Amino acid sequence: MKSHAATLLAEVRTFRQNHPDVRYVDLIALDIPGHFYGKRYPIEMLEKVASGSPLKLPQNAVLLGAQGGLFKIGDYCFNDGDPDANRRLVPGTLKPVNWESQPLGQMLITSDGTDAPIEFEPREVLAKVLERLHHKGIHPVVAFELEFYLFDKKLDNGLPQFARDPLSDDADDQPNLHIERLSRFNDVLDDMAQTAKDQGIDITVITAELGPGQFEINFGHLDDGLRAADWAALFCRSTRGVALKHGYRASFMAKPYLQFPGSGMHVHVSLYDGAGNNLLAAHQQQPLRHAVAGCLKLLPHCMPIFSPNHNAFRRLGGTVNAATRACWGFEDRDACVRIPESDPRNLRIEHRLASADANPYLVLAAILVGLEHGLEAKQEPIAPLNEDRASGTDFPVEMLDAVRAMQHQPVLRDKLGAEFVDVYCENKRQDHLAFQQEIHAREYRWFL
Template sequence: MTSTQGFADLLSEVRAFRSQHPAVRYVDLISLDIPGHFYGKRYPIDMLEKVAAGSALKLPQNCVLLGVQGGLFDIGDYCFNDGDPDAPRRLIAGTLKPVSWEREPLGQMLISSDGTAAPIEFEPREVLARVLQRLQRRGIRPVVAFELEFYLFERTLQDGVPQFPRDPLSGDLDDQPNMHIERLSRFSDVLREMVETANAQGVDANVITAELGPGQFEINFGHCDDGLRAADWAALFCRSTRGVALKHGLRASFMSKPYLQAPGSGMHVHVSLYDQAGNNLLAADEQRPLRHAVAGCLALLPHCMPIFAANHNAFRRYGAMVNAASRASWGFEDRDACIRIPESDPRNLRIEHRLAGADANPYLVLAAILAGMEHGLDAAQEPIAPLNEDRGSGIDFPKDLLSAVAAMRDYPPVLEGLGEEFVMVYCENKRQDHLAFMQEVSAREYRWFL
């Protein structure tokens, strides 16, 4: 598609949106930063038409580098060493949608530096775009489906601690969790609106499951043959789900481990690989490519832990309760494994990568998984024994953030797969987040050491 045709299509999209939603005066132009938070600008919709027609759209480059709490860190040649320059962004076609959870009519649209004349090397969407482009040059097309677990809490925290949600119908606490279908009925109003709102954003959200934790649920997405769009869906779903929950007087959180005594929340990613003729590459040659891809994922997994477990809390999830691995492992129809191979026919043969916390950055999680699969296809090595054959099979991975950063920083396959500049920036961002996290004396420290 030529740039002229692209602008014509964007302009048509904006004008159609204005016609369908005449009450909307502003549109949030949003993009995901390294920690997985949205940043951006709120544009008058008439100015959005100008951008769609080709006017420049620029935001500070260093917005991407924000820490978990929004602060800027001194990283390499960036932030305090570069004058905080602007960088071009582009509108992502097909993502202009109405926002239904705000008080006033509003729209939102994704923006990104990928596909511009000067993409930001460490922007999460650009990192994934480069991996996908590399696979495309090899004639490989991933098909991806995300599954996201999350918790509902009461809207008001008690002494900063989340509280079990109350059944909207009976007022009872949801403190006896299980996977019974009745829990879906009790919270049906908010869950239904979450799915409907996601669908209105263009996200193919569908199956709802009541999970094991108090107020914990899972919502699945359809399989998508566009990796960028699949990650867009996961990012947009998190934003709309939090908004709908607040509208219903609740909080929705994708925090990896909100309760020590209850299961954590994961981001499960299903990935299959197809050639240009539509054949499933993982099913070829008696499934050797599948095993090679698994071996590659297992090799990179210990060195991508800062991506899969993006904060201190996320590491609490591993080895606790059920279905949360403490070592890099794989298995057929085994939810204790990091990499599960669901039972399926050859056409739908895939891996299910189960390690990431629900609050990880979906663009980076998918980029790391695909880089691992690519590495495995190139190395063509057999993986360790599956858990089905050896329950003790597995590869150790770091269990704390600083050790994980050290394991990621200089590992050649990760540098090659995700980009040296990104790895440097990302690891330093996480190291600085750790230092910022330590700048507070907790009540526990007083109890232990006072």
């Protein structure tokens, strides 16, 4: 069996043979707000890293705010000397970038698996949750679904404009679910799907959603939770790049229009034992009910993860299929936790609350912790919406309240890591306060 270094080196050399025109590779990782950071490496230097040369980036790059600035969080950023931290290459993620003007490659990097993983790195947080579940004999199978909007490439005084219908050149300003919209925007959608496949992502269903210029693309199910979250992160990056190439903007912003549906990140999760049996389906599906109860119990304390910014809270309860309370139901898209109809082998939950711009590593980690907690606590859930349309428990709908609810929740501190919870909550608090430090024109209209 090849060593880890030998496997990586073979991957890099094969890539160079297949893409001789690529001179640089972007080494990238996702920070707390869900943006990629990293470095651009000459391809020949990548061979040295693959062979075992150190790969170091500033530890505090993970802590960047939504606008890229640094916040004082404990001793991080300003009292720690801004130290470097080791990263490693993620095997199987070296792929070509075909949406840039020049040939380029990209590859994921992570602190997970190094001698000193960064406790608050999103991928490391998820890796720890998955490792703990595997030790308990629980093996998740995961699939993400992501909604997004297409806009015209040019903004109008900073505001988005409807995407132009390529056939009529009229604005696609009518909300509908017509499949003809897939045909009209076929060129860009097909390129998005093919580019995602070139990144190794298993693209399945493409849907025209209700909002004007809104679409959803689904991914295949994976028994590797880290790779499933990798797919979601990489898809957002490639989709934005492809859209620009075609004269559009693609955005995963949660609520770009108040009058139209927001964009969500739906996550399907089933749990299996080592023999491949669906744990949720055992004992007349009693574990499913326990898992749902755990998700709903922790959901109000995970809102800074599911709604990671001011705009994301606007999506909740706005138009269609966006819950206002922690609730569940069978085949019910108004529920936060939906149980799709399926056979026992494929029984799963669909977690529908997260916004499309949430961090996929953290969203999946929070969902899995909820399921884990439910299986351990063995409590019955509240009534499903199918039995009581008023069923549900309240959750915070404003960031500072959400941060307070998350920071001192003992199960989250234990299962996600106290250091991560403290760092994440302070990052969200500081980002929210920074967002407030601008007077909007509306304030002058109302109060001048």
